[in-house]
Every structure is written in C-alpha cells, then in structure tokens.
Amino acid sequence: MGEHYFQQPQGMLLLRCRLKRALPQKVSCRFWAVMGKLQSKLKHSTYKYSSHSSSPCSAVRSHTTGPLIFHPVFGRPDGITEERVQTKAFQEYSPAHVDTVSVVAALNSDLCVSGGKDKTVVAYNWKTGNVVKRFKGHEREITKVIVNDYYRGGLGSRSDQTSTLELSFLEQIACIHKSDQFFSASRDRMVMMWDLHGSSQPRQQFSAHAMVVTGLAVSPDSSQLCTGSRDNTLLLWDVGTGQCVERASISRNLVTHLCWVPGEPYILQTSEDKTLRLWDSRGLQVAHLFPAKQHIQTHCEVSEDGHKCISCSSGFGGEGCEATLWDLRQTRNRICEYKGHFQTVASCVFLPRALALMPVIATSSHDCRVKIWNQDTGACLFTLSLDGSGPLTSLAVGDTMSLLCASFSRGIHLLRVDHGRGLELREVAAF
The missing domain is CATH 2.130.10.10 (YVTN repeat-like/Quinoprotein amine dehydrogenase)
Structure with a gap:
C-alpha cells in the first residue's frame, strides 16, 4: 500500500499513516499541526486506538467540543483496544x-x-x-x-x-x-x-x-x-x-x-x-x-x-x-x-x-x-x-x-x- 493523507476541514491537522504489508495490524502514525495555536486549544481528552502487543500509538483522535462517543468491542479479533489519555477534566x-x-x-x-x-x-x-x-x-x-x-x-x-x-x-x-x-x-x-x-x-x-x-x-x-x-x-x-x-x-x-x-x-x-x-x-x-x-x-x-x-x-x-x-x-x-x-x-x-x-x-x-x-x-x-x-x-x-x-x-x-x-x-x- 502507498501513503494516505487525510486533511480535516478547517482544523488544519494533518494525519499521515503508513500501512506496512508485512505487519498489517501495525499502523505507524505521525501528527503535526500546521498552526501552533491549534495545539494549545486541544485541552480535552484524547483517545488512542492501539494494539497492546505492538506500538503504544496507532492513531489518535482529538476533540474540543464535547466527549467523543465510542463503544469498545470486547475481544476484537484484530487485537485493537481503546486507550484514553487522561487530561485535566477531573x-x-x-x-x-x-x-x-x-x-x-x-x-x-x-x-x-x-x-x-x-x-x-x-x-x-x-x-x-x-x-x-x-x-x-x-x-x-x-x-x-x-x-x-x-x-x-x-x-x-x-x-x-x-x-x-x-x-x-x-x-x-x-x-x-x-x-x-x-x-x-x-x-x-x-x-x-x-x-x-x-x-x-x-x-x-x-x-x-x-x-x-x-x-x-x-x-x-x-x-x-x-x-x-x-x-x-x-x-x-x-x-x-x-x-x-x-x-x-x-x-x-x-x-x-x-x-x-x-x-x-x-x-x-x-x-x-x-x-x-x-x-x-x-x-x-x-x-x-x-x-x-x-x-x-x-x-x-x-x-x-x-x-x-x-x-x-x-x-x-x-x-x-x-x-x-x-x-x-x-x-x-x-x-x-x-x-x-x-x-x-x-x-x-x-x-x-x-x-x-x-x-x-x-x-x-x-x-x-x-x-x-x-x-x-x-x-x-x-x-x-x-x-x-x-x-x-x-x-x-x-x-x-x-x-x-x-x-x-x-x-x-x-x-x-x-x-x-x-x-x-x-x-x-x-x-
């Protein structure tokens, strides 16, 4: 597979993912913000979707308005689990x-x-x-x-x-x-x-x-x-x-x-x-x-x-x-x-x-x-x-x-x- 680029409208946050043929379940991701101000505004919870047997981060989603709703699937065959990174919402x-x-x-x-x-x-x-x-x-x-x-x-x-x-x-x-x-x-x-x-x-x-x-x-x-x-x-x-x-x-x-x-x-x-x-x-x-x-x-x-x-x-x-x-x-x-x-x-x-x-x-x-x-x-x-x-x-x-x-x-x-x-x-x- 080649490289895929996704651009979030108005968010200016770019996600670059490289999918490897040899290890299809492992996804390496790089994130960077085009505008520095955007990073300072991400103050809510961040979620990671990762395989507990591979790298600690496979993809990340951030939000600034309200909670991200996600329903974990127990025992998924692909080994993917949800990881929540706690911020200061407590x-x-x-x-x-x-x-x-x-x-x-x-x-x-x-x-x-x-x-x-x-x-x-x-x-x-x-x-x-x-x-x-x-x-x-x-x-x-x-x-x-x-x-x-x-x-x-x-x-x-x-x-x-x-x-x-x-x-x-x-x-x-x-x-x-x-x-x-x-x-x-x-x-x-x-x-x-x-x-x-x-x-x-x-x-x-x-x-x-x-x-x-x-x-x-x-x-x-x-x-x-x-x-x-x-x-x-x-x-x-x-x-x-x-x-x-x-x-x-x-x-x-x-x-x-x-x-x-x-x-x-x-x-x-x-x-x-x-x-x-x-x-x-x-x-x-x-x-x-x-x-x-x-x-x-x-x-x-x-x-x-x-x-x-x-x-x-x-x-x-x-x-x-x-x-x-x-x-x-x-x-x-x-x-x-x-x-x-x-x-x-x-x-x-x-x-x-x-x-x-x-x-x-x-x-x-x-x-x-x-x-x-x-x-x-x-x-x-x-x-x-x-x-x-x-x-x-x-x-x-x-x-x-x-x-x-x-x-x-x-x-x-x-x-x-x-x-x-x-x-x-x-x-x-x-x-």
Missing part, C-alpha cells in the same frame, strides 16, 4: 499525603486508607474529598496498609444485603470491618494496628523483623496476622496478644506481597526470587511452589471464591511487565497471561462481577496506565493513561463503579467505570 480534592503514596485500599463504601512516604496513614472520604483522620507512629515510609474482609473465608453465609465492596478482597490494607481496625507496615521494620474510631496512636505493635516489612495478610477470622520482609522471613502473629507464634525463613526469599486465601488456612506470597509460594499457616510451611517466572513477582491477589490468583511481574520496555492468572485448586496450573504494559506491573485486582458480563481484572503499572482485561481470554478491554502521575503504585476496588489508584507524583486517583458504554474507565477526582 476534580482536585485536598491531598491525602504530601509525598508519594505507596498503597491505598478501601475501608468501606465511603472511606479509603492509604500510606506513603510522608510516614503517615490517612483515612480519607473519597466521596467528599475530606481527610477523616491521620495516624502517626511510624518513623519511616509506609510500605503496606491492609484490609481484611470479615465476610470471606467461611465465617457465615452471604447476606443479600452484603455489599459488593464487603465481598471483594482488598489486598493492600487489612481491615476488620466489625471493629474498624487495620494494619500498616513500614520501612522502620514495624507493623502497627490502628482503630479508626479510637486514638490516633497505634493500638498494637508487632516488631521482630530485621529489615523493611513488605507483606501483610490477616486470617479470615481476624485472629492471626502474617508479615513478610526483605529479611527472607515470614512471621505469624496472634493479633490479640501481639506475640509471634511461628517463624519461617528461606534463603533469598525477599517478600514483596502477601494475601490470605479466603476460607483456607493458606497464605499466598510473591518474592524477588521470581516465585509464587503458597504457605500453610498451620506450622508456617510451604504447601506449594509455583513455577518460577522470568522476572520479580511484585504483587498477588486471590479471587473471591479462592479458586484463582493473579501475580504481577516487574520489567521494562514490554519485557516482563505482565500479570499471570494461576489455578489455586488441585492442578495449580498457569491459566492465562495478560501482556501489554511497558513497565513493571505493581498491582492487580479482581473486579466485581457487576462491572461486566464476563470476569474481568484490572492492573496498574509504572507506565502510568491502568488496564482492564478479560480474565478468561487475556484480551485488553480498555486502557487509561494517567499522564503526569508518575509510576502507579497500588490499585484497589472502591465500590461497584470505582477504583482507587495510588501514584508516585499525583497522590490518589479516583477512577469511574462507565457501565453504559462497555468498560470505559475515566478519572473523576484526584487527592
């Missing part, structure tokens, strides 16, 4: 932190809890944009804040009134919904237990690690806390007494994340040694070692039914940078991979089934992108680019329509899923 709330936010998770349908480089843990009302409470006690950066779901893990039958949020497993912050208690870990080697409605001082402290604490998980009945560290150890604690009851150490097992399998006595753990381990809390022994990946495993998440889990990989330039779905049942095989990010994937979540007609997951990456994936096929359904955010550090489900995404440079982003237009994702607020 609300700026009062910031929760004064520096990088390391972790965020939902506490209930109105509140989230976050921690960051400013050494504080913050309870924040993300619907009103107000700080509810600040918790101070750590001497260094917060690395984890975790929330446990009281209703998961076989503690009782599901009530019809139970919210989707309460039934979703939120990994990075462990909170006991009945008592409004949660836990935080820090580079100061300490783990602290807090009470939302109590004192701003920690209710309990857990100290035994020799290096930064990088993993937290709470048992389904909230009686035990498992902590992991870069000192290659996992510790099991009695939450009531604050005493360490079990210790396990494996050489070179630098823990990156922990989460408890609902309804089971098992703990899932990712590591810098590129492996995913399943621990039996009864004696704190390794129950299963999954096949090693090619890159550091940064994060893990377990599905609501406890049958599947996701792990995330580090990487750069598209090498690595994937999420992997594993079977936690008897076979414990790898089920699917989700490839399309260009830098380390830092977080992943299973999304509520109310969001789509199919099982879906979301990932956030150091490439400033949040992606939604078809869990079964691995197809990327939607990509949102949060330009200027810096690396995205943590992702959590807020409610049936909202995601909370922590970032290096711009605090926490509130993302909204548009049900009426497929799975379009947009930023509505930042704090």
